[in-house]
Amino acid sequence: MHLGGKTHRVKADVAIIGGGTAGLNTAMAAAECGASVLIVDKAHIQRSGAIAGGIDHFMAFMETGESWDTREAYLAYVGKVARGAANLRIHEKVLCDELPAAMARIEKMGISLRQEDGSYLRTQALGQPGPYSINFNGQRLKPAMALEVKRRKCRVLNRVQVTKLCLHEGEMAGFCGYDMRNGDFYEIQAKATVIATGNTNRMFKSQTGNPFNLWYCPANTGDLHRAAFDAGVELANVEYVRMTIVPKGFSAPGFNAFFGMGGKLVNGLGVPFMTDYHPQGDAAPRNVMVWAALTETKAGRGPIYVDVRHLSASDLAHLFSTLGIDKDTLPEFLMAKGYAREGAMIELTVSEPMQARPSEQCGSGIKIDEACASNVPGLFAAGDASDQMGCLHMCVAGGFYAGKQAAKYARARNRLLPLKAKELRQERLRVFAPMQRQNGLAPGEFENVVRIITTDHFGPIKNETSLKAGIAKLDALNSYRDELAAGDLHTLMRCHEAVNIHAVAKIVAETSLARTESRFSPYHHRSDFPESSDDWCGLVVARREGDNGVATRFETLLYDA
Amino acid sequence: MSAVIDKARCNGCELCALYCPLDVIYMEDGVAVVRYPDECWYCGACRQECARDAVSFKFTPAMLGI
Numbered sequence: 001m002h003l004g005g006k007t008h009r010v011k012a013d014v015a016i017i018g019g020g021t022a023g024l025n026t027a028m029a030a031a032e033c034g035a036s037v038l039i040v041d042k043a044h045i046q047r048s049g050a051i052a053g054g055i056d057h058f059m060a061f062m063e064t065g066e067s068w069d070t071r072e073a074y075l076a077y078v079g080k081v082a083r084g085a086a087n088l089r090i091h092e093k094v095l096c097d098e099l100p101a102a103m104a105r106i107e108k109m110g111i112s113l114r115q116e117d118g119s120y121l122r123t124q125a126l127g128q129p130g131p132y133s134i135n136f137n138g139q140r141l142k143p144a145m146a147l148e149v150k151r152r153k154c155r156v157l158n159r160v161q162v163t164k165l166c167l168h169e170g171e172m173a174g175f176c177g178y179d180m181r182n183g184d185f186y187e188i189q190a191k192a193t194v195i196a197t198g199n200t201n202r203m204f205k206s207q208t209g210n211p212f213n214l215w216y217c218p219a220n221t222g223d224l225h226r227a228a229f230d231a232g233v234e235l236a237n238v239e240y241v242r243m244t245i246v247p248k249g250f251s252a253p254g255f256n257a258f259f260g261m262g263g264k265l266v267n268g269l270g271v272p273f274m275t276d277y278h279p280q281g282d283a284a285p286r287n288v289m290v291w292a293a294l295t296e297t298k299a300g301r302g303p304i305y306v307d308v309r310h311l312s313a314s315d316l317a318h319l320f321s322t323l324g325i326d327k328d329t330l331p332e333f334l335m336a337k338g339y340a341r342e343g344a345m346i347e348l349t350v351s352e353p354m355q356a357r358p359s360e361q362c363g364s365g366i367k368i369d370e371a372c373a374s375n376v377p378g379l380f381a382a383g384d385a386s387d388q389m390g391c392l393h394m395c396v397a398g399g400f401y402a403g404k405q406a407a408k409y410a411r412a413r414n415r416l417l418p419l420k421a422k423e424l425r426q427e428r429l430r431v432f433a434p435m436q437r438q439n440g441l442a443p444g445e446f447e448n449v450v451r452i453i454t455t456d457h458f459g460p461i462k463n464e465t466s467l468k469a470g471i472a473k474l475d476a477l478n479s480y481r482d483e484l485a486a487g488d489l490h491t492l493m494r495c496h497e498a499v500n501i502h503a504v505a506k507i508v509a510e511t512s513l514a515r516t517e518s519r520f521s522p523y524h525h526r527s528d529f530p531e532s533s534d535d536w537c538g539l540v541v542a543r544r545e546g547d548n549g550v551a552t553r554f555e556t557l558l559y560d561a
Numbered sequence: 562m563s564a565v566i567d568k569a570r571c572n573g574c575e576l577c578a579l580y581c582p583l584d585v586i587y588m589e590d591g592v593a594v595v596r597y598p599d600e601c602w603y604c605g606a607c608r609q610e611c612a613r614d615a616v617s618f619k620f621t622p623a624m625l626g627i
C-alpha cells in the first residue's frame with residue numbers, strides 16, 4: 001500500500017522537463033543567462049533520451065562556398081522536404097541563427113565533429129541537395145552534455161516522472177511528479193518551464209512483438225504531450241506517424257549511415273528500385289524510401305535489402321564503425337545474423353510507426369512560436385517534444401535558443417505563481433492509485449490493446465471509417481485506466497506511460513481525421529484522400545475540448561517557392 | 562533477453578543501474594541485475610559505462626530468427 005514518500009518542494013527560475021539533448025542545451029543557455037535552473041528527467045541525464053547510447057551524424061550547412069551549402073539553400077531544402085510542417089520563420093531562429101554556436105559548443109565539450117585529420121566527413125541522404133550530414137563519433141556526447149550542465153551549476157532530479165502541469169489563472173505555475181526509485185513526491189514551482197521530453201513511442205506494434213525493440217527511445221511515451229494537452233496546451237504536427245527502414249529483427253538506427261555511404265535499396269528480385277520512386281534514388285527523403293519499401297513488399301517483391309557489396313573496403317569499414325556509434329549493439333547483431341563485414345545484402349524492413357515529426361527538419365508536439373513559447377504563458381518547448389524541432393542539430397541549436405527565451409521570460413516575471421494544495425493532493429492520489437489495487441490490469445496488457453487498435457486503424461494507412469472506429473475503440477478503453485495495478489514503483493511508471501500512450505494515440509487519430517488529404521505519405525496517408533492539396537499546406541493544431549474531446553483548427557504555412 | 566551482466570566481473574559500482582535509460586537494471590546483493598530484461602533497448606549505455614567489461618548482449622530468438 002504505497003501512497004508515496006516524502007514531499008519535496010523545489011523552486012527554480014527555469015525548470016526543464018526532460019534531460020535529453022534538447023533539454024540539456026536549454027539548461028546550458030538558461031544558466032548562462034543567469035537563471036537558477038532545474039532539470040527533471042525520467043531516467044538519468046548521463047544516458048537519457050534518443051542519444052543515450054550514441055549518435056553518429058549532425059546535419060548542417062557550413063558556408064563552404066558550394067551553392068548547396070548556404071543558409072538560403074538549406075532553408076529552401078527545408079521548405080521542400082518539410083513543406084506544410086516546418087515554419088521557416090521559426091526554423092531560422094531555432095536552427096540557422098544558432099548553428100555555428102551549436103557546433104562550437106559541441107566541440108568545446110570535447111566531442112569533435114571532425115575526423116582524425118581535422119577534416120569533416122559529410123554524406124548526403126534524406127533528400128538533401130548536398131552532403132549536409134557530418135559523420136562524427138558522438139558516443140560520449142550525452143555524458144559530455146551532462147557534465148556541462150553540472151559545470152554550469154544546474155540542479156538535476158533524475159528518475160522523476162512528471163505527471164501534471166499546474167496553472168495559476170491561465171499561466172504556468174509549476175508541475176509535480178514522483179521519484180520512481182523511492183516514491184517521493186515533488187512539487188515544483190518555476191517562473192518558466194520548458195518541455196523537452198521527445199516524441200511518443202510504444203504506440204504501434206513492433207516488428208518482433210517486443211514493444212521495447214524500437215528505433216527511437218522506448219522511454220519516450222508522450223508523458224508531457226498528454227500532460228500539456230490536459231492543461232490546455234496546443235499541439236501540432238501530431239497527425240504524422242513516422243517510420244524508417246531498419247534491419248530485420250532489430251529496430252535500430254542505421255538508415256542515414258547505410259544510404260549516406262551509398263548503400264542501395266533492392267527488392268527480393270535483387271533489383272534496385274528507388275529511382276522508380278524519386279529522382280534522388282536512395283538519397284530520397286525518408287518518407288519516400290519508406291513508401292517505396294512498403295509498396296515493393298505489398299506488390300510481392302519483398303523482402304527488401306540494402307546492398308553494400310559495391311562499397312570500397314575503406315567505406316565498408318567506416319560504415320560498420322559508424323553503425324556502431326549510432327547504435328552500440330548493431331554491428332554485433334549483424335554479425336550474429338551472419339552478415340560479413342566484407343559486404344552483404346542485409347535484410348531490412350519498415351520499422352514500427354511512432355508519433356513523431358514527418359521530417360528531420362521539424363517536430364511533432366507542443367506548438368511553439370518564434371520564442372519557443374506555447375499558448376500557455378510561461379510554458380515553452382524544445383526538441384522533438386515541440387512541433388518545430390527534431391533531430392540532433394535542431395535539439396542542440398534550438399534547445400539552446402529555447403533556454404535563452406525561457407530565461408528572458410523568467411527574468412521579466414518577478415515572482416513565482418502559487419500551486420494549489422487541493423490539486424496537488426488529488427494528483428498524488430491519482431499517481432499512486434495503481435499501487436492500491438490488487439489483481440488489477442497490468443500496464444503491458446493495456447498498452448498492447450492500444451497498439452493493436454492503432455496499428456489496425458491508422459498504422460499507418462487510414463481513412464475516415466478506420467479512424468472513427470479506432471477512436472471509438474480507444475474511447476472504450478478509458479474505463480480500464482482505472483483498473484491498472486502496480487506492485488512496485490517501476491511498474492507504476494509503466495502504468496502512467498501506458499495511459500499517456502493511449503491519450504496521445506487518440507490525439508493522433510483525431511488530428512488525422514481532420515486532415516482530409518495525404519502528406520508525407522505514408523506518414524499521413526488517407527486512402528480516401530490520397531493526394532496532397534495546397535489547401536492543407538500548414539498545421540493541424542489540436543486543443544483539448546471538454547473532458548475527452550479534441551478540437552482542431554488549421555494554420556496555413558507560407559513558402560516562397 | 563537483453564544486456565547480460567557477469568556477476569563474477571561486476572564490482573558493484575552501480576553505474577549501469579544508475580544510468581540505464583529504461584530503468585531495467587537494479588542492484589541486488591551488491592551486484593547489478595537486469596531485473597526487466599524484456600524492457601531493454603539494447604542501447605549499450607551500460608556496457609559503455611562499465612569499467613569491468615561485465616556487460617554483454619544476448620539477442621532474442623525473435624531478433625535473430627525472423
